[in-house]
Amino acid sequence: MATTVASPAVQSPESPNVIDAAAIGGGGHRYGTRLAAGIIPYRGAPPSKLTLLAHDQNEDARREIRRQLELRQHWRDTTYAFTISVKMAMRDRGEEARPVIMAEIQQMVDKRVWHGVHLKNLSHEQRKRIIRSKMFLKDKYLASGAFDRFKARLVAGGDMQDKSLYEELSPPTAATSSVLAVAAIAAKEGRRVVTIDIGGAFLNAKMPDTGIKVHMRLDSMMTELLLKIDPSYSVYLEPRGTVVVNLDKALYGCVEAAALW
Numbered sequence: 001m002a003t004t005v006a007s008p009a010v011q012s013p014e015s016p017n018v019i020d021a022a023a024i025g026g027g028g029h030r031y032g033t034r035l036a037a038g039i040i041p042y043r044g045a046p047p048s049k050l051t052l053l054a055h056d057q058n059e060d061a062r063r064e065i066r067r068q069l070e071l072r073q074h075w076r077d078t079t080y081a082f083t084i085s086v087k088m089a090m091r092d093r094g095e096e097a098r099p100v101i102m103a104e105i106q107q108m109v110d111k112r113v114w115h116g117v118h119l120k121n122l123s124h125e126q127r128k129r130i131i132r133s134k135m136f137l138k139d140k141y142l143a144s145g146a147f148d149r150f151k152a153r154l155v156a157g158g159d160m161q162d163k164s165l166y167e168e169l170s171p172p173t174a175a176t177s178s179v180l181a182v183a184a185i186a187a188k189e190g191r192r193v194v195t196i197d198i199g200g201a202f203l204n205a206k207m208p209d210t211g212i213k214v215h216m217r218l219d220s221m222m223t224e225l226l227l228k229i230d231p232s233y234s235v236y237l238e239p240r241g242t243v244v245v246n247l248d249k250a251l252y253g254c255v256e257a258a259a260l261w
Contacts, residue, residue, distance in 0.1 A: 075095060083136040086152075086221060096150045103224060104135065104152040109230050113202045114245035116236035117215065120242075130158040130215045130244060133253075135222060156216050156255035162167055163255055171258035205250040205260040214247040214254060 028203035108114065120126065133156055140148045156163045163169065186193050198204075207214065218226060220241035226233055250257035 021117065032090045053201055057244070074140055082134070086135050086137065089137040089152075093137075093150070097152070098149055100134065100137065102229070104154055105222070105225050106199055106229055107203070108154065109226075111200065112247060114204055114216070114247050116233050117244050117246050118236060119238060119244055122215065125214060126213070129160075129162070130217050131160040133218055133222065134217050145237045153252060154222070156214070156247065156257075158253045158255045161214065161255045166256060167257050168257055199228040202250045202252050202257045202260070204224040205257070207248055207250060207256075208260065216241045216245055 041143075084092075086097070086101060089101075120143045122130075133154060135152055135154045137150065137152045140151050142148050183193065185191075223233070223237065223241055224245065233243055236245075238244070247254065250260040
């Protein structure tokens with residue numbers, strides 16, 4: 001078994017409080033080297049005024065942080081959120097929320113994102129794999145920071161899907177270096193650069209014919225609004241006021257959506 005023996009520190013004859021790094025065995029002892037360079041004080045030496053001042057400032061900073069944390073312990077932002085639920089949007093911003101919610105559901109119907117299914121026609125395994133859905137609303141801003149519009153988005157609960165059933169889920173994406181290279185070439189040649197926003201982009205991609213069916217349940221509120229747009233879904237209405245649909249397009253939230261688009 002290897003044994004490490006520390007060499008004793010040797011004080012410099014010129015200054016009893018400074019270690020002579022050259023006299024330390026091995027010459028590479030970190031403490032001795034840093035001590036000789038004046039980076040750290042000699043062990044046992046009293047702390048300097050600057051050290052004491054820094055310590056007091058750190059303690060003051062820690063006390064202020066603890067005070068702020070205590071003040072924020074029960075704090076909740078009631079004026080801003082990244083997204084809000086349909087229920088809260090209808091309660092707080094009803095005149096803005098209803099049109100955008102209806103427009104999102106209308107988009108689903110127009111693009112034939114799904115078709116209704118009868119729960120009784122699904123097997124036990126298929127019923128177990130029914131995923132949830134959720135709609136959220138948010139304020140959308142332009143690149144300049146100016147307010148653009150209030151928008152709603154319906155997403156699938158892809159976290160409930162079995163990823164082991166899929167072979168490839170990684171979407172092809174452009175490397176940041178490639179994007180910057182194109183921008184640099186455009187700037188050099190004085191070209192115009194244009195960006196486009198494709199509305200409901202993922203909804204243009206069809207679900208693959210692999211035999212894997214994704215069934216999703218619309219909650220009672222979404223079902224009620226869907227029936228106002230397309231009453232034909234009433235035949236799929238469940239006793240608790242929900243509807244189960246089979247996804248035909250790559251709805252946002254599905255694990256395969258990005259790869260398909």
